[in-house]
Amino acid sequence: MFKIDRRLIKNFDWVTLAVTVLISLIGILTIYSATRPLAAEGHSSFYIKQAVWLVLGLITLFFIVSFDYIWLSRFAMVFYIAGILLLIAVFITGRVGMGAQRWLSLGPLSFQPSEFFKLIYIIMLSHYLSLVKPPLDTFALFRTFFTIVFLPFILLIKQPDLGTGIIVIALFISLLFARGLQRKVTVLFVIIGLISLPFLGNIFWHGLKDYQKSRLVAFIEPEIDPTGIGYHLNQSKITVGSGKFFGKGYMQGTQGPFRFLPEKHTDFIFAVFAEEWGFFGSLMLLILYLILIVRGLDTVSKAKDDFGRLLALGITTMFFIYFFVNVGMTLGLMPVVGIPLPFMSYGGTALLSNMVAVGILISIRTRRFELFH
Numbered sequence: 001m002f003k004i005d006r007r008l009i010k011n012f013d014w015v016t017l018a019v020t021v022l023i024s025l026i027g028i029l030t031i032y033s034a035t036r037p038l039a040a041e042g043h044s045s046f047y048i049k050q051a052v053w054l055v056l057g058l059i060t061l062f063f064i065v066s067f068d069y070i071w072l073s074r075f076a077m078v079f080y081i082a083g084i085l086l087l088i089a090v091f092i093t094g095r096v097g098m099g100a101q102r103w104l105s106l107g108p109l110s111f112q113p114s115e116f117f118k119l120i121y122i123i124m125l126s127h128y129l130s131l132v133k134p135p136l137d138t139f140a141l142f143r144t145f146f147t148i149v150f151l152p153f154i155l156l157i158k159q160p161d162l163g164t165g166i167i168v169i170a171l172f173i174s175l176l177f178a179r180g181l182q183r184k185v186t187v188l189f190v191i192i193g194l195i196s197l198p199f200l201g202n203i204f205w206h207g208l209k210d211y212q213k214s215r216l217v218a219f220i221e222p223e224i225d226p227t228g229i230g231y232h233l234n235q236s237k238i239t240v241g242s243g244k245f246f247g248k249g250y251m252q253g254t255q256g257p258f259r260f261l262p263e264k265h266t267d268f269i270f271a272v273f274a275e276e277w278g279f280f281g282s283l284m285l286l287i288l289y290l291i292l293i294v295r296g297l298d299t300v301s302k303a304k305d306d307f308g309r310l311l312a313l314g315i316t317t318m319f320f321i322y323f324f325v326n327v328g329m330t331l332g333l334m335p336v337v338g339i340p341l342p343f344m345s346y347g348g349t350a351l352l353s354n355m356v357a358v359g360i361l362i363s364i365r366t367r368r369f370e371l372f373h
Helices: 006-011 014-034 046-065 070-074 076-093 113-130 138-158 162-179 183-207 210-220 231-242 269-302 306-330 348-366
Strands: 095-097 100-106 109-111
Touching: 006 348, 014 046, 014 269, 014 348, 046 348, 070 076, 070 113, 070 306, 076 100, 076 113, 076 138, 100 113, 109 113, 113 138, 113 162, 113 306, 113 348, 138 162, 138 183, 162 306, 231 269, 231 306, 269 306, 269 348, 306 348
Parallel strands: none
Antiparallel strands: 095 100, 100 109
16 A cells, blocks of 8 residues: 555656645745734734645645555545544534634644545545446436535535535536536436526525625625625725736735735735735736646546546646635635635645645556556
8 A cells, every 4th residue: 555666756746746835835925924013013923834734734745645546445435424524523512713613623723624524525526426337327416416415515504614515516516527427417407407596596595694695795796885795805806906017026015914905814815915916926826826727637637547537637626616716706706705725825724635635636647657456
């Protein structure tokens, strides 16, 4: 199971690793700038914590790469059950913060189980679908949904963790179509979705917390309450726009440090970066993410088996959705749903889980020439 040889080093995906580390370092620098102390304030330790998590994440990444990813398939059910139990434990002993019950505490450390579960979920869904012969029929579609998707989706929405809940559904649909559906099942899937949309939308709306409803209202009409529910979006767009083409320069931004922009080092870190580096710097950052995503898709095409292809596609799709939604909500093109920017937003659990995901991607790519297990 544990094996390191010259072929792994030769085939190692240094491009993906380099891009990941570069984005993470940019994130640490931006976190420092966004939370830098003003006069008479103490020094922020957010960037130090993020740097520590980056080191731990890199160690974990290399550890993951040293294992053949096929073992993830063999233990997929064990991981999945453990993940579900952690999501349930949140409701029993979880810590409440910012209107949500999402965190578990282990002594001085707190972690968010949903961050690790999204990766466990991709492993389980990829394992399950790799065992089903395509194209999938109606029975396989509903069996997959109610066996793997339904329970964690309900648990996540109840926390509430709307962002991860959306990811769970989006990944299910993406991997389902990637595996292949019968044509009649695809048509039925679309028809049922369109017919049930108003009904499900009504249930979804009434199931939201008040602050989540406010975010959706602010997205539709941000000027309805510019100092209240529309404040986040308005300040984010002001911050991005103030950077103009070349930006104000590193450590010269004002919206974050002067506390005009809420959640400046987490959900809205892209706005802080855009203010300091402008359109040009933002474009360079987007190119880095594009390289990461394209590299992930290339790994999908080169994977040696169905499980590896689905797993790589799930991870790449997850990164794309997180990136697309986070930047979109920063620019006011998407509602605020609390989705962080991968590798840049502050958060140890998110950074560690994303590093594990990159480790799995690299493991799939480095073993593309190996014989089957």
